[in-house]
Every structure is written in C-alpha cells, then in structure tokens.
Amino acid sequence: MKMNKRHIWQRFIACLDPVLLAAIGLLLLTSLVVLYSASGGNWNRVLLQVINILVACSAMWLAANMPLHYLMRVAVPAYLMGMALLVAVAFFGEITNGARRWLNIGVTTIQPSELMRIAVPLMMAWYFEKNEAMLTLKNYFIATLLLLLPVLLIARQPDLGTSIMIAASGFYVLFLAGISWRVMLTFLAVAMASLPFVWSTLHDYQRHRILMLLDPAQDALGRGYHTIQSVIAVGSGGMVGKGYLHGTQTHLDFLPERTTDFIFAVYSEEFGLLGNLVLLCLYLFVIARGFVITAHASTYFTRLMAGSITLTFSTYAFVNMGMVSGILPVVGVPLPLISYGGTSMVILLLGFGILMSIHAHKKLIQT
Known part of the structure; x- marks a missing residue:
C-alpha cells in the first residue's frame, strides 16, 4: 500500500522540474510577504492571492503533464x-x-x-x-x-x-x-x-504617459504622480531599506496601485538595494533555467516555445522594473509572480508548465 502511494506521488510530480519549481516557489512566497505590507495588512487580499496561486499552480501542473503532441x-x-x-x-x-x-x-x-x-x-x-x-x-x-x-x-x-x-x-x-x-x-x-x-x-492618455517619462514634474499631481511617487519610494529604500512594514510611501498612501503594477516600489522601499539584488538574482535564475531547457529542447517547435516563454518572462520583469524606476513609460505591466492578480498569474505559470513539459518529455521524443 505504501509502495502504491509512493508510486502515485512520484507520477504526480514526475513532470515538475524541481529546480525551476523551487525558484518559482520563492518568488510566490515573496509575493505573499510583500502583498501583506502593500495592502496594509489586509489578510483577505493575501488569501485571495493564495487562491490565485493555487489555481495557477493547478494550471502549471496540467500543462507540465501534457504531452508535447497535445500542445x-x-x-x-x-x-x-x-x-x-x-x-x-x-x-x-x-x-x-x-x-x-x-x-x-x-x-x-x-x-x-x-x-x-x-x-x-x-x-x-x-x-x-x-x-x-x-x-x-x-x-x-x-x-x-x-x-x-x-x-x-x-x-x-x-x-x-x-x-x-x-x-x-x-x-x-x-x-x-x-x-x-x-x-x-x-x-x-x-x-x-x-x-x-x-x-x-x-489616445491622449497614452501620449501623456510617454511625455511624463521625459518630465513627470510638469504634472506632478496628475499624470506624473505615479512615476514621481514610485521613484521616491525606490530611492528612499537606500542600501538596506526602511524595514518590513515600515515603508512610508506605502503606508502613508502616497504610492498608487501598490498591490499590482507598483508593488516593486513597495519592495524596494522596505528591502532596499540589497533586497532588489536578491530579487533580481531570483529572476535571473528562473530565466537561466528557461534558457537551459530551451537549449536542450528536442524539436524545432519546443525550442521556439521555450525560448519565447523565457524571453517574454524576462521582458515582463524588465518592463515593470523600468516603469517603476522611471526609465520606461507606465504601460500597466505587472511584476511577474509578485503583483496581485489572478489572470496574469495563471498565464505565467501556464507558460512555466509548458516549459516543464518540454523538459520532462524531451527524452521520450529522442527515443
């Protein structure tokens, strides 16, 4: 009976890449920690994010177990x-x-x-x-x-x-x-x-977003407000940050959209440059693992898919961090695996599930 249970469990997780899964798990844990602070200690928001993560992980597992010819x-x-x-x-x-x-x-x-x-x-x-x-x-x-x-x-x-x-x-x-x-x-x-x-x-608001990138101070209380406040939050974190739950821009309500598009500003203010380096290393690790899977993909189709998923994930992270730091226009792109949201989380983990399927099934194709 014990052997049967072990066999079922092994089959359940056989297609999940443990290296990639560990890095994704750390990012998702970071999401819950930062979201609690960004939402002002709102446990309901954190619980909803847990539900989003569970649904997204289910989608990832289904995709990881999907044979490549089904894709x-x-x-x-x-x-x-x-x-x-x-x-x-x-x-x-x-x-x-x-x-x-x-x-x-x-x-x-x-x-x-x-x-x-x-x-x-x-x-x-x-x-x-x-x-x-x-x-x-x-x-x-x-x-x-x-x-x-x-x-x-x-x-x-x-x-x-x-x-x-x-x-x-x-x-x-x-x-x-x-x-x-x-x-x-x-x-x-x-x-x-x-x-x-x-x-x-x-549209007018899209033109203004681009113009605000050049000089957000020209409308500091209007269209340039998001950029100015996020840049202040990122910069005020310094080397080690102000400490968890002690971000003034966040908890004094200066920072807009702090649980979604601008959650990176919350993280930067509370954990500082060192925290940013840790987060950046996590993202780079996920991207590097994606490139390894791409390099070892066994078919033309899987190489194209794996490479596109990995590069798109890196673009998500770069665009959001650049947007929050004031070097890119505000375009409404969430920080991948960190920002609050269900749809984006499901799509991202679905993509990672496809990556895991490509990695898990490559030996079957080669033989």
Missing part, C-alpha cells in the same frame, strides 16, 4: 478561439474606464487578450514547425501577419501594455526561427518611419 494539436484551435473572442470584444465587450477589454459570458467576465499571450507564440511556433523544411521570406511574412492581427485588435481596445507584451512574445519566435538580420533591420526602419503615424493614433 501542437491545441495551437490552431487556441489561436482561432482567441481571435474570435477578440472580435467579440470589439463588438460586444464591456466598457470600463474608457476601454473595451472584457467580455461577459454569463457566469463571469473574461479578458480574451490574456489568452493570446500563450496562443500567439504557440500558433507561430506550430506554423514554423510545419514549414521547417523550407522556410522562405513568405513564411516569415505570414507569421508576422499571425502576430499583427491580435496585436492590432488588442491595441484598439485600447490595451497598450498587453499588446506590447504579445508583440514581444511573437517577435521572439520570429527571432528564434532564424529571421535574417536584413529583414529585421528593414522591419525596424519601417517601424521608425511609421512613428509619426503611430503617435497620431495613440
């Missing part, structure tokens, strides 16, 4: 379903704070753009896998269209942060698929030339 099978249906939902949002979505991002499906409301964070690189990796034998410029053009369609629909909602992150995840697939530097430089030149047009299509 190939769901690529096209997931992408088509996501596109259909994005079109439905454009026509029937609920408007909240001037943005049409949510779709009411009766029992709950969903944000279809979050699904595309996984569906887009999955679809692009599937497409390149199917055409691996002879990749031409036409294939890269079609893959770019597969990326641009959801990005434009999401940017139209408007949701600049999510559209940028999805564009980044798709670009990484293009890069890893071997697109030539000449084509990349051509894309870059076209993008630079189109900046005046892009600027004219931005």
Whole structure:
C-alpha cells in the first residue's frame, strides 16, 4: 500500500522540474510577504492571492503533464478561439474606464487578450514547425501577419501594455526561427518611419504617459504622480531599506496601485538595494533555467516555445522594473509572480508548465 502511494506521488510530480519549481516557489512566497505590507495588512487580499496561486499552480501542473503532441494539436484551435473572442470584444465587450477589454459570458467576465499571450507564440511556433523544411521570406511574412492581427485588435481596445507584451512574445519566435538580420533591420526602419503615424493614433492618455517619462514634474499631481511617487519610494529604500512594514510611501498612501503594477516600489522601499539584488538574482535564475531547457529542447517547435516563454518572462520583469524606476513609460505591466492578480498569474505559470513539459518529455521524443 505504501509502495502504491509512493508510486502515485512520484507520477504526480514526475513532470515538475524541481529546480525551476523551487525558484518559482520563492518568488510566490515573496509575493505573499510583500502583498501583506502593500495592502496594509489586509489578510483577505493575501488569501485571495493564495487562491490565485493555487489555481495557477493547478494550471502549471496540467500543462507540465501534457504531452508535447497535445500542445501542437491545441495551437490552431487556441489561436482561432482567441481571435474570435477578440472580435467579440470589439463588438460586444464591456466598457470600463474608457476601454473595451472584457467580455461577459454569463457566469463571469473574461479578458480574451490574456489568452493570446500563450496562443500567439504557440500558433507561430506550430506554423514554423510545419514549414521547417523550407522556410522562405513568405513564411516569415505570414507569421508576422499571425502576430499583427491580435496585436492590432488588442491595441484598439485600447490595451497598450498587453499588446506590447504579445508583440514581444511573437517577435521572439520570429527571432528564434532564424529571421535574417536584413529583414529585421528593414522591419525596424519601417517601424521608425511609421512613428509619426503611430503617435497620431495613440489616445491622449497614452501620449501623456510617454511625455511624463521625459518630465513627470510638469504634472506632478496628475499624470506624473505615479512615476514621481514610485521613484521616491525606490530611492528612499537606500542600501538596506526602511524595514518590513515600515515603508512610508506605502503606508502613508502616497504610492498608487501598490498591490499590482507598483508593488516593486513597495519592495524596494522596505528591502532596499540589497533586497532588489536578491530579487533580481531570483529572476535571473528562473530565466537561466528557461534558457537551459530551451537549449536542450528536442524539436524545432519546443525550442521556439521555450525560448519565447523565457524571453517574454524576462521582458515582463524588465518592463515593470523600468516603469517603476522611471526609465520606461507606465504601460500597466505587472511584476511577474509578485503583483496581485489572478489572470496574469495563471498565464505565467501556464507558460512555466509548458516549459516543464518540454523538459520532462524531451527524452521520450529522442527515443
């Protein structure tokens, strides 16, 4: 009986990568610790985050145990379903704070753009896998269209942060698929030339966010308030921080969105530069492990997926830390695995589950 229980337990955790899982666990524990301070000791908020983590870990476990050929099978249906939902949002979505991002499906409301964070690189990796034998410029053009369609629909909602992150995840697939530097430089030149047009299509609040990056003091109590207060919080932490639960910017209510987009400012103020270095090392460890899995992936499809998931995770961390530190515009990107939130947590851990599946099943494919 004991042997049977041990065998069941071993099968339960067999596909989970212990190295990656340990690093993710430390980040999730950090999330709960910082969230308690950021929420002013609100145990209900912490409990909700625990529930979010449990749901996300369940999704990670399911993905880790999913055979790789199943991932190939769901690529096209997931992408088509996501596109259909994005079109439905454009026509029937609920408007909240001037943005049409949510779709009411009766029992709950969903944000279809979050699904595309996984569906887009999955679809692009599937497409390149199917055409691996002879990749031409036409294939890269079609893959770019597969990326641009959801990005434009999401940017139209408007949701600049999510559209940028999805564009980044798709670009990484293009890069890893071997697109030539000449084509990349051509894309870059076209993008630079189109900046005046892009600027004219931005909403007023999006233009102001970019302008506030250059000089937030010009509207210190308005649009520049978030940036100024977060920079003060990060800087005031000094070398070792003010101490846990003793952050003045946080607990005197100067810092906005402190449980979500600006939770890094809370962490920086209370744990200082040394704490930031520890957090940065944790992120770098997760990223390095992701690259190791990418390097040992056994198929073209899995290399593209693993590389895109790892690079996108690193972009999340860089963009949020840069946003909070005042070197990037405020675009509403959460700090991965730390910020409060359910959807983002599920998508991130779903991605890590796919990474673990790629690592766990590579030997089966090779044999």
